[in-house]
Amino acid sequence: MKTIDTKGQLCPAPLILAKKGIQEAAAGEEIEILTDNETSFHNLKNYLKELKLTPTIRTEGNVHMLTINKTEVLSDYPSPESFCAAPTSSNFVVAIKSEFMGTGDDEIGHFLMEAFLDSLNESDKLPSAILLYNSGVKIALKETVTARSLQTLENIGIPIYACGKCLEYYNIKDLIAVGMVSNMFTITKHLTEAGHIIYP
Amino acid sequence: MTTSSFDLLSTCASGGCSAKLNPAALTDLLSSIPLIKDARIMVDIETHDDAGVYRLNDDIALIVTTDFFPPVCSDAFTFGQIAAANALSDIYAMGGTPLLSLNLTMFPSKDIPLEVLRNILAGGQEKINESGAFTMGGHTIDDNPPKYGLAVVGTVHPDKLITNAGLKAGQLLILTKPLGVGILMAAQRMGLTSEDTYNLALEQMKMLNKAGAVCMQQFGVKGATDVTGFGLLGHALKMAEASDVSIQISLGSLPVLPQVMTLLVSGCIPGAAFRNADFVKKHVFYAPSCSVEQKMLACDAQTSGGLLMAVDTNKANDLIAALKIVHPQACIIGEVTSRRSKSIYCL
Numbered sequence: 001m002k003t004i005d006t007k008g009q010l011c012p013a014p015l016i017l018a019k020k021g022i023q024e025a026a027a028g029e030e031i032e033i034l035t036d037n038e039t040s041f042h043n044l045k046n047y048l049k050e051l052k053l054t055p056t057i058r059t060e061g062n063v064h065m066l067t068i069n070k071t072e073v074l075s076d077y078p079s080p081e082s083f084c085a086a087p088t089s090s091n092f093v094v095a096i097k098s099e100f101m102g103t104g105d106d107e108i109g110h111f112l113m114e115a116f117l118d119s120l121n122e123s124d125k126l127p128s129a130i131l132l133y134n135s136g137v138k139i140a141l142k143e144t145v146t147a148r149s150l151q152t153l154e155n156i157g158i159p160i161y162a163c164g165k166c167l168e169y170y171n172i173k174d175l176i177a178v179g180m181v182s183n184m185f186t187i188t189k190h191l192t193e194a195g196h197i198i199y200p
Numbered sequence: 201m202t203t204s205s206f207d208l209l210s211t212c213a214s215g216g217c218s219a220k221l222n223p224a225a226l227t228d229l230l231s232s233i234p235l236i237k238d239a240r241i242m243v244d245i246e247t248h249d250d251a252g253v254y255r256l257n258d259d260i261a262l263i264v265t266t267d268f269f270p271p272v273c274s275d276a277f278t279f280g281q282i283a284a285a286n287a288l289s290d291i292y293a294m295g296g297t298p299l300l301s302l303n304l305t306m307f308p309s310k311d312i313p314l315e316v317l318r319n320i321l322a323g324g325q326e327k328i329n330e331s332g333a334f335t336m337g338g339h340t341i342d343d344n345p346p347k348y349g350l351a352v353v354g355t356v357h358p359d360k361l362i363t364n365a366g367l368k369a370g371q372l373l374i375l376t377k378p379l380g381v382g383i384l385m386a387a388q389r390m391g392l393t394s395e396d397t398y399n400l401a402l403e404q405m406k407m408l409n410k411a412g413a414v415c416m417q418q419f420g421v422k423g424a425t426d427v428t429g430f431g432l433l434g435h436a437l438k439m440a441e442a443s444d445v446s447i448q449i450s451l452g453s454l455p456v457l458p459q460v461m462t463l464l465v466s467g468c469i470p471g472a473a474f475r476n477a478d479f480v481k482k483h484v485f486y487a488p489s490c491s492v493e494q495k496m497l498a499c500d501a502q503t504s505g506g507l508l509m510a511v512d513t514n515k516a517n518d519l520i521a522a523l524k525i526v527h528p529q530a531c532i533i534g535e536v537t538s539r540r541s542k543s544i545y546c547l
Contacts, residue, residue, distance in 0.1 A: 012469050015468070016467040019467030154542070155541070175538065176537060
């Protein structure tokens, strides 16, 4: 167990000491960070969360103790293991290439797309991204049922990338209600890096 | 103790615009104090603009603003320059020209040699002169730590007013000065910056947004703000809400001062950046590709920061070229889209 004592210090010093300590700790080692300043405590909690480390918190008197386990390498890059692992539930993207689900009558196709997004919202397996291209971008337009479903997905943190060229082609850029205006580079990156792709 | 060696930073714990009150608390408290309306008021506090604007007649609108803060650097003259540049910036952000100025000063006459006060005011005056405004007086209170800034009156043609509410979907967003001065100032206090880098930050804070304002008028910009204490995202949020649009920012393309990203990786994140991040949180979507360092850079409180402006796509390249003469790091950082579920999307 490694203790990083930041008592008596104000931000950003506690964050710097914490980051340094975490980097120096051995993999699997337990790290305890001490602070007696409320603002530093709040900032440390947020910072650790951003670093994808979840601290266990204890408070004794005016001293807060944040304990973390250095289970993974501290970086934004996935660990080597995660590259080799089989596709997991979160490692899939949904690529929506048309405003209609399936081929056939447009009315049923439209209805199916609404139902698909509803079901996705209720699913316990959520995609790492939703890609919209060609007429698929039309499901993100204002005052559509589908845009409302996409909004719920976005609110829980799922990124939605809408093809900017497609929005321009259909002249509907001003009508988009949800998601990021994106480009082919980003869309291709997600398609190539996905564990698997769902085309509804 | 000699005057020239007096370290103004020894007088306060947090400086510059990061000394601002928590924006959420302030918004909440102000909502309970109604203001009287007048048809001639073109801009009041409601759009969270940089300054208030009052239409005097068909040709002239008055812009009024004030800004002051505790020391951001050790040297008195430099502090005066930065505080004045920062206060004048609000006039420029509205597309105006500074006309009259008053010094707002707090100074502990028993603790610090009065010569230091002279130097602060002299630094301020240098920037006021550069702006073309006239100093009409001021007010000084005996108080510790010292604080300095200006109340400024500027003018603009009512039809050429630039506000937070002037953004249109389809426009591109340009930022004139690189980000990271808040981080560098925090690092300086801890002895983590190189002198060269820190001096770059000081030079940038001293720089008026005058040339930027001229460029904006030249290219018909209608929506802009200056990036200060609430950070890039805080100010972008105010513009998005006032203009009823969404803003998409590519965090990877943000101009940044040297050494800042390395400092961020090491955990050098000032408290004000966390405060700003909390303030914008509900209204921002961060793509998973955004790193914690990029997010914190976008939330870093700037002192006397650059102008953030929206320009029509077909004029963007010419505007950038004009800005680059004075602001070599000016660049496109994002775009304005129609109003979406979130006010800001960060990629």
